Amino acid sequence: MNKVKNLFKARWMSSLIFLLALFLITGIADPQFRNYSSVISCFNSSTMYTLLAVGIAFVIMTGEIDVSIGATLGITAAMTGLIAQQGGSVVSMLAACVSTGAAVGLVNALGVAYFGVPSLIFTLGTNSVVRGLIYILTDGRTVENFGGVIASYGNKTIFAEITIYYALAVATVAVSHIVLTKTRKGKYFIAVGDNAGGANLVGISVLGTKILAYILCGIFAGLGGFVFASKYGQVMTVAGNGYEMTAIAACVLGGISLSGGMGNMIGAALGAVIMSSISRLLVFIGLPATYNNTITGVMLIVIVVIDALAQSRSIEMSRRKRLLSRTAENPEGGEEA
């Protein structure tokens, strides 16, 4: 019973309820939405954002931020396309994506964790550099006409209309969640984000944890790039521009605190689904696509404001509780008496 109670207390529960409410409203507004494949397509189309959100969640949990993931996604997507044009194998594409992502992550990690540059500033810089590299890599042209194997992967489903990519993304979410909550190393991420000094004192390597977080974030962005190329079949030089903000918003919707030390992967994944389904759901509700940004913005603000108010209220309540119990035990005076 306690477990169920705890489950409902979890922050990601409210994002799940919110997502279900969104589906419900859409279903009431339009009967055509009331079938399995419409709902599942919302999940399928969130694959890229899920990968990005899970990756950046590692970084955000440690109390830093990474705004270079959009560019990383762009450059790995372009690489995938170029390799595919030359008839390379899928393994070589994945290897290129993962190693490039990891390299960008490592550079970010060195600047932020080793040299201590504020993360927003440093990743802004790497964002521009990587964007420039995309341009050099592709000569400023759109990478297109790469058919072959990977183009056919995009819409392949394995079971119950779930695409391979989304299934793999869900698997990575599950693995990351287990690693974060059940393993010793995984718990370091939250510990470092909550209190870096304290974590250092109990013998956790803050530097190592942050480097790992950035590398993971880069790798996930690289995988996102692979999915991008495979899904759209063409990669422009501006591919992935602004995706970092959507990924950050997804994390916030999923209850990951931007000041670090709080949140989990399920929340990030749910947030990604919410962010990517809004446009799809609006079509069903009957609002033109011009309302997309307005609704997204209102939703984001409303959710975070309610969350912040609820949080400050719960802090206030627990404080009052503590005070009450203290005065009840020792009616004569304070604790020391």
Next chain:
Amino acid sequence: MKNLLKKVFKHWELFLVIFLILEFVIFGAANPKFLRPKSIMNSIVNYISVCIISLFVTLVMITGGIDIQAPSIIGLTSIIIGVLWSDAGMNIWVSVAIAVIAAAVCGALSGFFIAYCGVQPMVVTLGGSFLYSGLALLVSGLSATPAYKGISGFPAKNEAGQFVGFRFLGKGDIFGVPTQIVIYIALILLCMWILHKTKYGEKLYLIGVNQQAAEYSGINTRATIMSTYVLSAVSAALAGTLLTANVNSAKYNLGAGYTLAIITAVVLGGTLNTGGKGSILGTVLASLIICILRYGLPLCFDVDTQNLDLPVGIVLVLVVLGREIAGQGILRKWFKKKKV
């Protein structure tokens, strides 16, 4: 030598000035055409939105906040001016005033959530950037002109062929200096006065260093924080007005993509994004450095104009790394190791 290096990195503005002069020397030597004052001023006019907004975002960041919604307010004010003027038939200056008020309300809304509800500034202004760019698109739907076209044909020239009225803001000049640059200089002076000469400015620094201490010393921190977001939104509205007057087109997506450029200018100027430190002079110098870099590289070194991200990014990364390394004394440690 190493002491000199350390000093330069400590006095950040000094470093920026040297950097700016170096830019002029190198670009000027590479191509004498670079030094024509008219082209230099034009390059600043092209970058004016970032220059103006970064001034006021500096105030926000000194309190420890961040504002990534300003670019969406550029588009919102631009389209409000256009719709009110062309479709509602209002006087152009009345429409500008209404647009500025609307922007102030937007800023106040975000500022309220940040200051009074305690939500993280980055999240609120991220939501704000979605919301206000969305609203801009909705407003553009009210117009008879299709959204992608942009509303044009603002009152322009008199019989003598000079720009007057609204377009004067964007294209006119005062004694040979473009109006926009005159306004920019006035805003720089205003900002310097606000930040470095008034009590309000001192409050901003104190809030950035320690909000609680500021609250306990009798400062209304919440109202002060909220006011910085109103100021930055109003500056974005001003930038939107100037941009509309310059390109003679009111569009909902003007200014899209400036977000990172503005933050870059502010942080390159030495403002800490954790708050409590920063100066207007630094921001001005940093935005000029980026602006001149974007203008000089294509002209003198044949860099493709579409690929200016790379050099600007490299400069940003190297400069902030250099500052951290010098600040931590890592250089000195290396020197010492070599001596041993």
